[in-house]
Amino acid sequence: MSELLTGLLALLDQLQGYDTTEVKLAVSAVVLVGVVAAVASMRYLRPKVRQRFHTHVGDVVLTASVGVVLFGAGVALLALWGLLGEAAALANRASDTAGQGILVLLSLAVLASAYVATGFVNRAVDRFTETQETITEHQSEIVFRVLQLTVYVTAGAIILGLWNVDLSGLLVGAGFLGIIVGMAARQTLGSLLAGFVLMFSRPFEIGDWVEVNDEEGIVTDISIVNTRIQTFNGEYVMIPNDIVSGEKIINKSRKGRLRIEVEVGVDYAVDVERAADLAEDAMKDLDEVLTVPTPQVVLQGFGDSAVVLLLRFWIDKPSSRRQWRARTAVVKAVKTAFDGEGIKIPFPQRELTGREESGGLRLASESTETRIEATTDGGADDGVDGE
Numbered sequence: 001m002s003e004l005l006t007g008l009l010a011l012l013d014q015l016q017g018y019d020t021t022e023v024k025l026a027v028s029a030v031v032l033v034g035v036v037a038a039v040a041s042m043r044y045l046r047p048k049v050r051q052r053f054h055t056h057v058g059d060v061v062l063t064a065s066v067g068v069v070l071f072g073a074g075v076a077l078l079a080l081w082g083l084l085g086e087a088a089a090l091a092n093r094a095s096d097t098a099g100q101g102i103l104v105l106l107s108l109a110v111l112a113s114a115y116v117a118t119g120f121v122n123r124a125v126d127r128f129t130e131t132q133e134t135i136t137e138h139q140s141e142i143v144f145r146v147l148q149l150t151v152y153v154t155a156g157a158i159i160l161g162l163w164n165v166d167l168s169g170l171l172v173g174a175g176f177l178g179i180i181v182g183m184a185a186r187q188t189l190g191s192l193l194a195g196f197v198l199m200f201s202r203p204f205e206i207g208d209w210v211e212v213n214d215e216e217g218i219v220t221d222i223s224i225v226n227t228r229i230q231t232f233n234g235e236y237v238m239i240p241n242d243i244v245s246g247e248k249i250i251n252k253s254r255k256g257r258l259r260i261e262v263e264v265g266v267d268y269a270v271d272v273e274r275a276a277d278l279a280e281d282a283m284k285d286l287d288e289v290l291t292v293p294t295p296q297v298v299l300q301g302f303g304d305s306a307v308v309l310l311l312r313f314w315i316d317k318p319s320s321r322r323q324w325r326a327r328t329a330v331v332k333a334v335k336t337a338f339d340g341e342g343i344k345i346p347f348p349q350r351e352l353t354g355r356e357e358s359g360g361l362r363l364a365s366e367s368t369e370t371r372i373e374a375t376t377d378g379g380a381d382d383g384v385d386g387e
């Protein structure tokens with residue numbers, strides 16, 4: 001401790017030999033070097049602070065720290081050069097604008113708070129999305145953007161309130177503008193609202209096999225405005241969301257399995273129960289068909305030339321390729337089983353019969369003796385003059 005005091009006294013003795021201006025310049029240089037070092041340290045600590053806290057929070061903390069350092073350095077330099085009193089006098093003369101300065105600071109504080117709040121909202125939405133497998137990344141992004149817009153609109157309303165801005169005129173103007181925009185772009189706004197409804201109701205997801213508005217295919221994208229479907233012909237179809245929400249939607253892959261039906265006819269002379277058992281056994285041996293639920297055969301009805309059997313079976317992970325593969329396998333297996341047992345699948349048949357004429361076609365007037373003839377005036381001439 002004594003050595004430190006001795007060093008300080010020696011430094012003061014050396015400084016007394018210098019000019020006051022030179023000492024002030026030296027101290028000013030030291031202050032400036034300190035400011036540069038502080039700013040460099042902040043840039044170095046920025047990644048670590050962002051990792052420790054949220055990105056937005058870290059940015060606000062670092063910005064505030066740099067502001068404090070710069071303010072402290074400025075006060076130190078003013079005091080060093082004897083300008084602190086003049087600066088205070090200047091601040092007193094500008095006291096009439098102090099209120100506006102406070103409002104500016106408060107406005108900046110509100111904006112900074114909104115910026116930090118959006119960071120917390122983003123983190124909350126990400127955490128909620130990670131726990132919900134049904135919510136897609138696109139849906140979480142839409143939710144975050146809506147919440148972010150809500151936060152900034154609220155912050156803007158608070159700032160306008162601080163500056164005593166009458167919001168009634170703005171609200172009236174916004175109302176008229178909303179009416180005009182709504183009338184000009186009602187279809188687009190309808191698609192936007194329908195897009196939000198689809199995102200929260202989730203009748204289908206990306207990758208689902210759906211049938212919408214007579215279009216069948218795989219959903220490739222769901223945006224706020226439209227839904228994109230890739231058909232099995234390789235075509236990309238864009239359907240507006242207002243149409244999607246107003247049409248019947250058939251989702252064939254949501255359950256994870258799909259029941260398929262195939263019709264087959266057998267001759268009327270065949271034992272239909274035996275034919276049904278053969279068809280059911282043939283379907284059970286196929287790898288493309290699920291064993292649970294078990295395949296079923298029901299009698300659908302009487303056809304023109306055959307008794308119609310309805311083959312019902314299930315497939316898992318439904319897709320168009322798996323569906324047609326299963327249909328092909330079932331038709332081939334049932335046809336082979338019926339051929340092996342001599343069960344006939346008849347061709348369409350028509351039975352033609354004729355009836356013998358009984359007297360032919362006769363008119364009722366031919367049985368009377370009076371012959372009726374047409375006249376020029378459209379009436380019947382009965383051979384009697386009269387009124």
